[in-house]
Amino acid sequence: MAKAIRRLDADAEVPEEAFEVDIVDMDFHVNPIEERLEPYVEDQRALDRLTTEFGMMPIPDKWDAAYAIEEGNEGLYTQGRAEVVEDVERACEMLAVDEPVVNAGLNLLPGQHHPVLKNAVLEAGNSYMLDHFVDEDVMTALSIPKWDPEFAMGELDRWGDEDGVVGVYSWFDPREPWGHTKFDPIFEKLESLGLPLLLHGSTAFWPQHSYVGDNMITWTEVLGFDWPVHTMVNVVNMIMTGVFDRYPDLNVVFQEGGHWWIPFARYRMDEFYEMHPEDVQITPRKFESGEHYLDRSPSEYLRDNIYVTTQPMALPRRAGEAKSMLDVSMAKDTFMYSSDWPHQTLDPPTWFFNSRAFRDDQELRDAILHENAYDILRT
């Protein structure tokens, strides 16, 4: 009997069912080239001193992802380089992504030293994104500098109420977690603007030392486990210092910080807090307000105010095990799909269509693929 032969569609890369579901990608990097960014640098003195692509010459980090990748540094552009809307649309079409939340991808900035030049590059990146994406009705997360809250407030004043800005992008690190009260004006402003805070991992921060361990020298250790530890440090710090009691409508999304740590933090936070909660009253916000305890159990803030992006999903192959992990991770309330295009850890939305854990629970699948995103993004 003659065999049925069909040439495969060269454009579709993910299962056909993926094209039938609304997919929001919470972490899509645009990477404008230096020449396109330069005209947006406002101050000539800063422009004259920007010698490399994303700012001044970076000081080498102790670790580099390139060591682990056959293509070396090209790992940052494994899929290509999106510069304008049409590039983003081409990439999303292949992955069945309907709505990407784009950011300017200036992830090396936190590791740079000079505060004035860092701010100049960040500001230029935002101006570029306003012209090329916000004005083109693409959901965009503009950036604020964690290293300079005052400058961050200025940026929020400049574009915070622009239609098309759906979230605010910044970075997390373990040195100074986001629970510090110096960030309160930012939190207050974000609440009033109705914008979530998207915090991305960065391979570096100033000063450039991982506080987790200097002998961590492989990609698996550093990107795989350093960032989740940084994420947990920030999440627990924000919850225990009462950020969400003071700003209950603030939503924070941790990008690339892992997600399977949630059950650990969920139960451990509650256990420790319920055993010995008496130091909460002397954290700065509680001390000022005179409150004794948190308003709720720590894990309730984790469920209501914290979100994590799923890239890379790394789902157990057995559907039963996957389902259990999704349940204890409160995935329906906390997980958000992200691709991380165009980086080496790209995560197309295949898991949601290949695993029975999602095939049997479309409500969960839809929550992760779009509903949680629409719940918190300013759309």
Add this chain to the structure above:
Amino acid sequence: MSQTDSIDPAECTKVAEVGDIPEGRGIGVDVDGIEIAVFNVGDDDYYAISNRCSHQQAPLCKAGEEKINAEHTWTQSRGSVNTEECTVSCPWHLWKWDLETGVNEASGQRIGTFDCVVDDGDILVRI
């Protein structure tokens, strides 16, 4: 690969013609529900391997595709076909597969390979 001496063309299925697949690139075909990637490694040598990377089901046939704004990247292509080593690197995460054995050395995993021959200008695969 293209060794016609031990393979009966009558047992094979035509998937393309010589000239359809540029050197260093591949095509994807579905034969009775089985997805196969066929690569041209030069010198009239073609290899057929399962089209889906075992890691996350990426379509291997797209290895070597030009990146978006390739001129602003260094390696230009998503994944690649190494015609010297006879390997293909996945366009998503660069998992490297031996086209002859179907083995990925790092993980020890193996995907299906298929006999592939050229007969009278036709590229044939034995399923």
